[in-house]
Amino acid sequence: MPATRIRLQSGADATLAQGLAAIQREMKLPVAFPSEVETAAARAASQPRLPALDRTGIPLVTIDPPGSMDLDQALHLERRDDGYRVFYAIADVAAFVAPGDAVDAEAHRRGETLYGADSRIPLHPLALSEGAASLLPDQLRPALLWTIDLDAGGEIVAVDVRRARVKSRARLDYAGVQQQIDAGTAAPLWSLLREVGELRQRGEQARGGISLALPEQEISVTDGQWQLDYRVSQPVEDWNAQISLLTGMAAAQLMVKGKVGLLRTLPPPDPQAIARLRLTAQALGIAWPPAQGYPGFIRSLDPAQDTHVAMLTACTTVLRGAGYVAFDGELPAQPVQSALAAEYAHATAPLRRLVDRYVGEVCVALCANQPVPDWVRAALPALPELMQEADRRAHQYERQVIDLVEAVLLAPRAGETFQGAIVEANGADRDRGNGHGGGGAAHGGVVMLRDPAIEARVTSALPLPLGQEVTVRLAEADPVKRVVRFELVSGDRGASTRASPADR
Template sequence: MPATRIRLQTGADTTLAQGIAAVQREMKLPGAFPPEVEAAAAQAAAQPRLPALDRTDVPLVTIDPPGSMDLDQAMHLERQGGGYRVYYAIADVAAFVASGDAVDAEAHRRGETLYGADSRILLHPQSLSEGAASLLPEQLRPALLWTIDLDAGGEIAAIDVRRARVRSRARLDYAGVQQQLDAGTADPLWSLLREVGELRQRREQARGGISLALPEQEISVADGQWRLEYRVNRPVEDWNAQISLLTGMAAAQLMVKGKVGLLRTLPPPDPAAIARLKLTAQVLGIAWPAAQSYPDFIRALDPSKDAHVAMLTACTTVLRGAGYVAFDGALPAQPLQSALAAEYAHATAPLRRLVDRYVGEVCVALCANQPVPDWARAALPALPELMAEADRRAHQYERQVIDLVEAVLLAPRVGETFQGAIVEANGAEHGRGNGNGNGAAAHSGVVMLRDPAIEARVGSAAPLPLGQEVTVRLAAADPLRRLVRFELVG
């Protein structure tokens, strides 16, 4: 199932690094960029196409995890009459990359940056993604500058996006800004971000939408003992995420009105997925009133509690089926991103995701009442399949890394028993045997463990008792094969 991103803390040994390298080899993932791509990127970095419009007067800043260098977005907010004005500058990759050039062709092969623990496989060479195209502080940069006006209730009142020269004033991190907010010493910008972020959260709730912000898993090693800890999102991270979501919704509005573009869609959740979530909540001892909708249930979870973290992770199953849909003329039959209860597009991370460059290009043209450039329009039909393959590869890579991490963490506990409950039962798998060599039909499913609070595969010679409390034994945990296997006891 989908899982939270894992970050490897300094001090961990080399076991995970070696395992991740093996995953990359097995999946035949791209490594270093070809020399011709690096050379083309270096040349482009030295000769950016700077737009005529100068908006270096806007006091933009970036806020990201500590040490981030691939800075896609810079932000400024101000009051506008009785409402608000949001400036959101997005790195302009097209100012460096031309359709069909070596960097563009390689980006189409990769699709998106891949993450696994602290490993990254970049979409663009570092000279661009962490250098000339990144919105680093005190650097003149080409950008797509979004200007979004909101009314007093946080609803979109006006949208504009155009190419501009910008300069970020500072590179900030979430922990530092949150600490200043808590101490009452933060710049007024961050109080305004809180105001706008909370307004947008209320708008989301009124629509019936939900932003599923999972805690980040951090692995550390101390005295030879592996520890898996959860870091809960700081409030400023959630408010900042609302600005990115706002921009994606603004992009979708422009494209739907212009009847050309590329949306990020998600069908309504399968009732069976909701039923499974309710069973998982029961297993974890979390009350889910019959009249409570799943967005309201998710919103009520407390990510500081281990059981609620497991529940949040399980809730990602309702997000399955997300994809992209291109259109030119007729609108898509199903244009919504159902979790957000709105039309939405990926528009704010072009350094890390290919599709965002095209969405930005379409929106700039629509705002200028100009035709979408031929190179961008011609690429739209192929992008959904290309990005679907990139997403599949990213999810597979993440899953392989998660399997590796779980195997490393559980390896010292082979033979131990754990308490949990069966939350999925798939029936018998005829002809495969039950792992004991007797050829009997095996039943497989998923067990939700209480401690550690994870989901894992479980097998049994007998039918698995869906929803019932069970005891399982850890039969195998092999980091080399990234294998974790439990067996039903009794």
């Protein structure tokens, strides 16, 4: 399914605020930090452990979505002989949080930051995540400074990470930088980022890696007006993402060589799943030459076309099973992240994800030829299960918030009709009271509306062909129940569509 980025004005809608509170109660989420955690964070924020190594002369900058304050990464790139040098500063959470202290214990309970509408439930108190630990501009900060040397083809030739004090020069956003690039007024840094990003993209392609270019669902409220849209990421976002991926791969290389650490893994696609995808492409009328591999086919798809979005959505089914694996002394049997076709680790977002702090600590120790700290080694075995549960909770929260936002958005539009396309078609299931007669068989699927940008479940008495354009009527949109229900208009094969928390 398309990724979702929610951008709302604070307090934009009372119904939304009430719904968010209900979701948080139902999921028993830790909205507020205990007083002792806030106190400990405030004390730590006033007493950072600054490293002796001074690298404030490196002109680092941050680039993030507009308004971001929890800034984990700052970057700078330089030419090096016939290659490149990448500086990537990562917020040093361990400069503020000690093993076993109140902030650390609470971070282990949370696992990662949860995002939903105009609020978020952070991993760390704001005194750290948006204050003293964040790589805000013109502030002296402790960081894990990665120095990664690349050859002319963008491949890693040397890696180093060590603690250093740094100072970011500017807090930039993707749209602003992309405008400067398009206008030809951008700083030289962004030309280098483009070079390295495109080299890394080509390297990914050569390895057999893939990137699913699904459009994002953006939800915004401006002056009380709701808007949902799909958007494709801007080039600078993709180039910047390659720097994060590069660092994660460098971290994995260090840990595999040192035989200790924590990897992010994804099993290879099941050949039967690939065979099913070929049948899906045939049903959609999309050419997939027999000699063309799965990664090459993915790169040929255009997310601006509905049938290609349907195909991209179907392709997500073979990228399931992501997890974490810890190891100490013996390498894991399956260490690869198959979508990247490389070993990989989460290392670049410690303000928002617990595991990144541990990966950073392992890598700093390995680069210094020092033993990995005992507190890190002791925690490694439990981290995969802890992070899997945190990921599950984050996905559930995001999905429920989207259900709520869609219901709030559509509530005033009951009875209106909308155009959409079938992007997922499943087999027949036994009827469950969907209006097709008790005990009958119903064919399920998903319809994607383009305006507004919503996906909804669809059932039909007849098979739903992928890519079919349909017209649906909004029968119900209830923000309290977080339910949206569409029905196919008369003559459109008698199907009905429904989106609710139970369906997602």
